Amino acid sequence: MDLTGKTVKLHDMCLRDGMHAKRHQITTEQMVSVASALDDAGIHLIEVTHGDGLGGASINYGFPASTDEDYLQAVVPRMKNAKVSALLLPGIGTVDHLNMARDCGVHTIRVATHCTEADVSEQHISSARQLGLDTVGFLMMAHMVEPQQLLEQGKLMEAYGANCIYCTDSAGYMLPDDVSARIGTLRAGLEKDTEIGFHGHHNLAMGIANSLAAIEAGADRIDGSAAGLGAGAGNTPLEVFNAVLDRMGVKTGVDVFKLMNVAEDVVVPIMDQLIRVDRDSLIMGYAGVYSSFLLHAKRVGEKYRIPSGDILVELGKMKTIGGQEDMIEDVALNMARARRELKVAQ
């Protein structure tokens, strides 16, 4: 693979996707310290919000340590070069949240929908564009549709005003060929000046390989997170990816050693558990389950004494999608009842 001379924007997810792995308990002080270190290493764009985006604070997804507004107000003014992005899922957050984030000084709004539901994002994408923000359409669980269908959804977002369209592997299910096909189709079918992005999860340890395939197929932006801090087995570990890109002659503008230090010295110490391909993450990658379900399934599994892997497999069979965290407890209750009934019958 020859990527020599290409330029790629790296977008760090520690302080948003990483919130899932921290049960949304990252403090504002930790946010400032991680973001400042990433800024110093040369990261261009840093995402900051609740793991489920603006307005994600809830019983369903978890209440965060601080509000989105507090996080953004703490981080944005401390950035020297880096810009801050915020995620928004229509159906969870609204244009009111988007306006709040703009007032806090975010540079980028990423409007995320399931890969077949782009038409719920019109209000949010057009508002972000009218506000002059860098506006990204973020198509989640993109493994669930064929490349052509993904392109049709991307075109809707482009028409609403998005200047960048993402193929998002929320379940960490894709293999490099899946990524090449989707990014290639987006690149061929979207306007020339629309950027393309890829967001990976490391559930099958494909984060790096998939992100390279994305660049080869024409991606301009790649998401990852320092030390991989993110949902499931984490995101593409950005310090590793940056080193790989450096070896391959791809320009990122990010200092290889400084980013290693951020990962090792700033991010790893705030982890509650090792971010690795454990059995449950592997199940999610193998079965195509939304990565953010991981800790919810572990907690509920413990409560009802059901193996979390069984719950995740069932959620995959039910074709649940991002946002349906409420079904995790529902599934566990059904399984617990079925097991009780089985015992009685025996």
Next chain:
Amino acid sequence: MKVNAALVGSGNIGTDLMMKALRSDWVNPVWMVGIDPDSDGLAKARQSGLKTTHAGVDALLDHIETDDVKIAFDATSAYVHPENSRKLEQRGVLVVDLTPAAIGPYCVPPVNLQEHIGRQETNVNMVSCGGQATIPLVAAVSRVQPVKYAEIVATVASKSAGPGTRKNIDEFTRTTANGIERVGGAKQGKAIIILNPAEPPMIMRDTIHCLTEDTPDEAAITGSVREMIGEVQKYVPGYRLKNGPVFDGRRVSIFMEVKGLGDYLPEYAGNLDIMTAAALRTGEMLAEEMINGTLRQAAVNA
């Protein structure tokens, strides 16, 4: 004796409502208004003997007196509703609003239909499908003890969410959250909606989480929830408790499924049924009042 009614909006909701209204003892659907001449809803309305127009609400206005239209159900969109409502109310038509525009007071029949009787309201709002499916259960908890915060997650099949719903997703979350507070009785409300494209389409699911101010009285809440489910089942038989109430500290969680009657869209689209059945129930209440003479026709210029 029945009261003549018009259906404004020929999408999923308007068409499902028409099919239910054709069976009503109090309401007689006579007009359906659309904007798309090829709409399936208008074709169904013509087959059922209704007069139709694809020229929007203005085309209906000339026929209000001759066809004695007294109630209009608006199932267009939050953006269009205010203007529709203004025109209809000016002609003395009472409006039942199925969009999340929420100009008028909220009506969730099993909770507060009685309160609307005798109020002389000219526009009543039905909150949202998710609101109709969940607010009764928030109220079932809050009538037992104070609820500090209530949150609902409504998941509907993609196929059951038409373009109006999709364009109005912010209005859905805001209006439903307000309804959770004002009608459900929670101090603070939050609403989440998910559209799931699975095939075959999934039946509507609704999860209701409440945080009570003090330790929840499990027996009283469980009893109240079961009683309320029975009330809703009177007009939506497929309203079913899947799990719960689950008690976890001060959290009370209830997991519901809403299966529709399969009138216009198949049974999975319980979100249509719960909305249209509630709206029809509200329209019937207004019709009953008119027939009994307890409600004057509320024309501004009359």
